[in-house]
Amino acid sequence: MTLQNVQSFAAGRWIGTDDSARVIHSAVTGKVIAQAGNASLDTDEMLDYARNVGGPALREMTFHQRAKMLKALALDLSKHKQRLYDISFATGATQNDHLIDIDGGIGTMLVFASKGRREMPDDVVYLDGAVEQLSRNGTFLGQHICTPLRGVAVHINAFNFPVWGMLEKLAPTLLAGVPAIVKPATASCYVTELAVQIMIDSGILPKGALQMVAGGLGGMLGQLTNQDVVSFTGSADTALMLRSQKHILANSIRFVAEQDSLNASILGPDASPDTPEFGLFIKEVTREMTTKAGQKCTAIRRVFAPDVLVPAVLEALQESLSKVTIGDPADDATRMGALVSPSQRADVLAKAATLGKEAERVFGDPDNFTVHGASAEKGAFLPPMLFHCATPDTAVNVHEVEAFGPVSTVMPYRDLDHAVELVNKGQGSLVASVITHDAQVARLVALGAGAFHGRLYFNNRDSMKESTGHGSPLPHMVHGGPGRAGGGEEMGGIRGVMHYMQRTAIQGSPDILAAIGNKWVPGAREIDHADHPFTRSFHELEIGETYKTKERQISLADIEHFAEFTGDTFYAHMDDAAAKRNPFFPGRVAHGYLLLSFAAGLFVEPNEGPVLANTGLDNLRFTKPVEAGDSIKVHLSVKHKTPRNEEYGEVRWHVTLTNQDDELVAEYELLTMNAY
Missing domain, CATH: 3.40.605.10 (Aldehyde Dehydrogenase; Chain A, domain 1)
Structure with missing residues (x-):
């Protein structure tokens, strides 16, 4: 070779x-x-x-x-x-x-x-968070940005x-x-x-x-x-x-660490042997002990079960582990291969011996096991080794020593508070799992153990068919943990990207913030254009391009017709006396959604053009009631543009509705898909 x-x-x-x-x-x-x-x-x-x-x-x-x-x-x-x-x-x-x-x-x-x-x-x-208004009239603003190191x-x-x-x-x-x-x-x-x-x-x-x-x-x-x-x-x-x-x-060089972790799994007190959760628990522990021969930073090292269920857990795990085929990893029949090297095998054996001072090995003899299609003497093979520690409160090694291989220890707990106390003895882990069908059990563990874990994984009969498993870090979620686990947070979606960027506070006028962030902010320069913005393609539209509509008066007939047409007959729109008793309204007022509908009627260009679809709105708030006889007008500005594919992109519009006195009555962000 x-x-x-x-x-x-x-x-x-x-x-x-x-x-x-x-x-x-x-x-x-x-x-x-x-x-x-x-x-x-x-x-x-x-x-x-x-x-x-x-x-x-x-x-x-x-x-x-x-x-x-x-x-x-x-x-x-x-x-x-x-x-x-x-x-x-x-x-x-x-x-x-x-x-x-x-x-x-x-x-x-x-x-x-x-x-x-x-x-x-x-x-x-990258803009991190919303714009902060730092002055009364909005001429001095703040914004956090992130740029690459x-x-x-x-x-x-x-x-x-x-x-x-x-x-x-x-x-x-x-x-x-x-x-x-x-x-x-x-x-x-x-x-x-x-x-x-x-x-x-x-x-x-x-x-x-x-x-x-x-x-x-x-x-x-x-x-x-x-x-x-x-x-x-x-x-x-x-x-x-x-x-x-x-x-x-x-x-002060940034140091992100993901290190040793004595991850745990808790069998909920509701998960008796006749429940789907019990079988799921056994399956999860077995899989975590044997996948990658237990050489996973997220593998289950400590297994906690109600004291009355420990005998059943030990029996079921021994039966499950006895079915694991150890051997040549290239053989399709092999379920568990070898450790990465002879030195790693020696390290796991030494750590297992340390665990053996406080716990009894109830399965897996490293001196007597079968390896299929390979040599146990020449390769770095070990059997799954299961320990039982009957005294987890006084034990030390089982909560501090990680045998980075196919090794786990089963321990009893008296009640849920005791289980949380024992889990937290690991002094910080990447993940702990809880197998329970009781939502209150999950809540109590989350409150008690959350501070010690980077991830809490709950599973039961409802989620087991689609769940990804105790030991599977997903890029959408934080991978890391406090204390012993290193204090780092890899992945976690865009949170992971922030490890390699500097967050900086930017302060200045609206024009300054808009220029730095390439995103229009209220108060920044507006661009008037002769053509209606809905007739202009995605690439033609400019950040800050603004359209101002004419006014439309709201009548009592409008309010009553909208109520009858939609079925929204809430008393504030239909009963003047009841509305006046409400601290928010002077009397009958227009529906908020009526205002949005009329606003669309004021700014929409009806003909076929670059606007392909209205895909929603964000951050809607109504700031002042509108009564019959009031008028509204719309101020529409291009806030931000985001390409989506080769044909179209998303335009985010800043929309304000004001009344006849130029008072703000509603504000939101409109999203449209516009052709290039």
Whole structure:
């Protein structure tokens, strides 16, 4: 077998190994299959290339252009999934494990691409929150904006997910407009190298947007600035060592950590063995113990059940685990493959021995188990190992020691408060799950354990068919956790993008804010045009373009006809005496929706044109009642424009309704789809 030299991609070129390279073993056969590392990498050159080549190229792109780039990357990677599957078997992962790592990583990138198009502007500035009025008359305003950091993101990834672990960090980083240097764990870096090769060869990425270090980073972290970010996944000890470096602390360099986590699952007190929830609980625990051979940062390490149900839980888990086939991960019959390396196997055995000081091993003998299609002696195989700790209140190790493999410990709780107390002994976790059909159980756990967990996953008979599982971080939701889990929040939709951007408070006049944010704000300059705005295409419309309508008087007959026609005979519109007793109304008033309907009649251009559809309105508020005899007029301004596809885009209009005295009676944002 040819020894693979895993290369680094640095400053636009592939660089091979040198004498400092470390060997990499197959998790299945134990044979040396690759080597990685080059101590002579020029980290100064890499950082300079990222900051001065990759950064400017990415920042020239809008969020939508970056989102389209992510989608193109994901689709191209998807064409090469089989190559990634084939090479990943040597890590000990099964085909089902590949679906989580490879397909999951590609799916994550696609979600960020979609969110970038839908939730971010087709611009280079992201507006964070609403405009703040800082003066009485609105001539001095405030707005928070987010812009890309001018540095580089250094991603230090773990061995267990060589594709997903890279892509879930890379997607929000590139969407933010920041270049990345990826440093995969050496044990599985050959898989990451292939994924990087595919992305580089696609030609989709700008030069300098992505680099990769196979092996050690050398002194790179000591060369970072306050415009750089370190995003780390791994052990708490390594995270502490890295983030506490004097240079990192002195320069306030952002450090996002996702680290050790003694995740838990609670069987609700309502989930007796005859309920669907009990079977679901057993299935979830079994799956989390055996997927990726338990090498998941979100795997269930601690299992809590009502004390009277512990015997039934132990019996059911032993039966379920006995059906797990351990063996060659390339064999379709295999349910659990090997750990990533002999050293990882040794580490799990050592941690399991520590747990054994407080808990009894009730299933899984590491010295006596069957491996199908492979050698237990040569490969890094272990059986699922289930422990039972009868005294979780006084135990220490079960709440502090993580055996990063197929190891879990079952523990009893007396009542729900006790369960929450025990779960929180983990001192911060990525996820805890609760299997219950009782909504009040879920609420109490959320209130009691929320502060200690980045994610709480509730499942029962109602959601089990569509749920994604305890251990599946989704790009829409925060992935991270407090305390022991590192304090970071990767992903979480656009929240994840913000790790790589700077939030800045902008203060100034309406024109200044409108120019910076490329979004019209009340009080900013208005543009008058001879043509009705509904006759002008998406691209022809200008931010701030304004249309002012004539007045329309509201009559009592209008109010009564609208009430009869719609069936809305609320007393404030029909009974003058009752309306006067209401502190909000002077007497009978017009319906709010009548005002909206009349407003549309005032500003709509009825002929066929670029406006394709009215898709809704946002932020509607009625500010002053309108009585019979009052008049209304409309002020319509183009607030913002967002491309949606190749044919049309969304126009957001700022709409105000005023009465005959120029007093504001209603305000909202109208959304239309306009042809290009």
